[in-house]
Amino acid sequence: MAHPPVETVDPRIRRTRALLSEALGTLLEQRPFGEISIQDIADRATVNRATFYDHYPDKEALLECMVAQRFFQLLERRKVSFDAGCASSLGGIVLGVCDYLTEVGGSSEGAGRRLEPHLEAAVIGVVRRMILDGAKKHSPAGTASPEMVATTVSWGLYGAAKEWYLTPNRCPSEEVVGTIVELISRAFRPAPALASG
Amino acid sequence: MAHPPVETVDPRIRRTRALLSEALGTLLEQRPFGEISIQDIADRATVNRATFYDHYPDKEALLECMVAQRFFQLLERRKVSFDAGCASSLGGIVLGVCDYLTEVGGSSEGAGRRLEPHLEAAVIGVVRRMILDGAKKHSPAGTASPEMVATTVSWGLYGAAKEWYLTPNRCPSEEVVGTIVELISRAFRPAPALASG
DNA sequence: TTGCTTATACAACAAATGTCGTTTATCCAT
DNA sequence: ATGGATAAACGACATTTGTTGTATAAGCAA
Numbered sequence: 001m002a003h004p005p006v007e008t009v010d011p012r013i014r015r016t017r018a019l020l021s022e023a024l025g026t027l028l029e030q031r032p033f034g035e036i037s038i039q040d041i042a043d044r045a046t047v048n049r050a051t052f053y054d055h056y057p058d059k060e061a062l063l064e065c066m067v068a069q070r071f072f073q074l075l076e077r078r079k080v081s082f083d084a085g086c087a088s089s090l091g092g093i094v095l096g097v098c099d100y101l102t103e104v105g106g107s108s109e110g111a112g113r114r115l116e117p118h119l120e121a122a123v124i125g126v127v128r129r130m131i132l133d134g135a136k137k138h139s140p141a142g143t144a145s146p147e148m149v150a151t152t153v154s155w156g157l158y159g160a161a162k163e164w165y166l167t168p169n170r171c172p173s174e175e176v177v178g179t180i181v182e183l184i185s186r187a188f189r190p191a192p193a194l195a196s197g
Numbered sequence: 198m199a200h201p202p203v204e205t206v207d208p209r210i211r212r213t214r215a216l217l218s219e220a221l222g223t224l225l226e227q228r229p230f231g232e233i234s235i236q237d238i239a240d241r242a243t244v245n246r247a248t249f250y251d252h253y254p255d256k257e258a259l260l261e262c263m264v265a266q267r268f269f270q271l272l273e274r275r276k277v278s279f280d281a282g283c284a285s286s287l288g289g290i291v292l293g294v295c296d297y298l299t300e301v302g303g304s305s306e307g308a309g310r311r312l313e314p315h316l317e318a319a320v321i322g323v324v325r326r327m328i329l330d331g332a333k334k335h336s337p338a339g340t341a342s343p344e345m346v347a348t349t350v351s352w353g354l355y356g357a358a359k360e361w362y363l364t365p366n367r368c369p370s371e372e373v374v375g376t377i378v379e380l381i382s383r384a385f386r387p388a389p390a391l392a393s394g
Numbered sequence: 395t396t397g398c399t400t401a402t403a404c405a406a407c408a409a410a411t412g413t414c415g416t417t418t419a420t421c422c423a424t
Numbered sequence: 425a426t427g428g429a430t431a432a433a434c435g436a437c438a439t440t441t442g443t444t445g446t447a448t449a450a451g452c453a454a
Contacts (some may be wrong), residue, residue: 117314151360159352186383
């Protein structure tokens with residue numbers, strides 16, 4: 001009944017949300033997000049349309065939850081974690097984002113050359129959480145709070161991955177990881193002297 | 198007639214789009230974006246609803262155009278530009294983003310603690326363009342293309358500004374600029390040795 | 395001015411959205 | 425097992441959305 005899907009024990013709620021999530025996932029393999037109606041999702045999930053609104057305010061919210069969940073599971077499968085003291089540990093996250101974009105964008109999303117904004121927000125959210133957990137275990141990197149660092153890095157990281165993904169003849173994901181890590185990992189290092197002006 | 202508003206000379210088109218943009222701007226001062234229908238916008242603009250669809254596919258597209266235009270004008274008024282050789286020139290952009298978020302989020306958007314994704318995309322787009330123009334005039338910063346650098350920095354910059362904006366008891370925008378510039382400007386410097394691991 | 399081009403107004407339509415109230419089924423604590 | 429709590433099914437409704445076709449008006453070039 002809660003709109004932002006909170007942790008719940010009730011098997012009815014878990015079942016319904018799982019059905020809706022799976023239904024949207026299946027439909028996204030067939031046609032782009034914009035061509036999927038809530039009725040379509042409810043039908044595929046064998047759930048009443050009104051029940052959908054008991055769980056999510058709109059289909060964008062469902063997409064966001066689904067993406068966050070699936071992307072997080074992708075990182076879990078790869079046993080990706082983050083240690084702020086180890087710059088190369090960012091590589092696993094970067095590779096995960098690149099591969100996830102390729103995976104979900106391959107069929108329909110990428111064709112329109114437009115990533116669903118809520119998909120982007122969900123991915124960034126997962127990355128931010130992971131970076132924040134790692135960053136908090138280390139000493140502060142200058143005047144910026146761990147939250148500020150985590151947000152900056154997660155947004156920059158995602159933007160870089162998206163830039164790569166939208167490049168017409170892009171290189172394999174493994175090759176771009178180093179470049180992206182190089183760009184964003186500097187946010188964790190102590191500040192060098194800034195150029196004046 | 199073109200959906201993505203291209204440069205046009207026809208005064209009828211310019212007039213209609215200006216009316217729609219201004220109408221949405223006025224309505225956003227009264228209630229959040231989600232509670233504004235296309236009919237509302239068309240009425241306020243004294244334009245037929247069907248005409249709206251001759252210019253924009255949906256109200257999100259109008260919002261994106263409006264935000265990009267207004268935010269760009271904000272930077273123009275402040276005479277903000279970017280020179281990749283001068284790290285502090287990022288400060289003007291950062292301050293512009295922070296102030297713009299405060300400006301548009303003050304009335305209705307900020308209350309719900311949720312920024313419209315298309316607003317975010319528009320702001321990032323303007324920042325990216327400005328950074329890209331400045332970055333292209335300089336030598337390449339490592340293996341990353343100017344586009345990659347500009348995208349990474351613009352996303353990171355926006356994320357940082359958003360983090361600041363959403364902080365409950367945030368400091369004045371002038372105070373956070375230095376922190377954000379310090380975080381993101383490193384992407385323009387030559388790569389230091391990375392921590393191993 | 396004339397005439398061609400094109401943007402806008404307008405009406406109408408099927409479809410989708412978001413909400414509400416009622417009934418039925420499921421969960422879970424006792 | 426019983427009973428209270430609550431989730432889901434279902435039908436209905438007003439509203440919004442996106443599209444289509446035709447008529448009117450505005451722009452612009454000759």
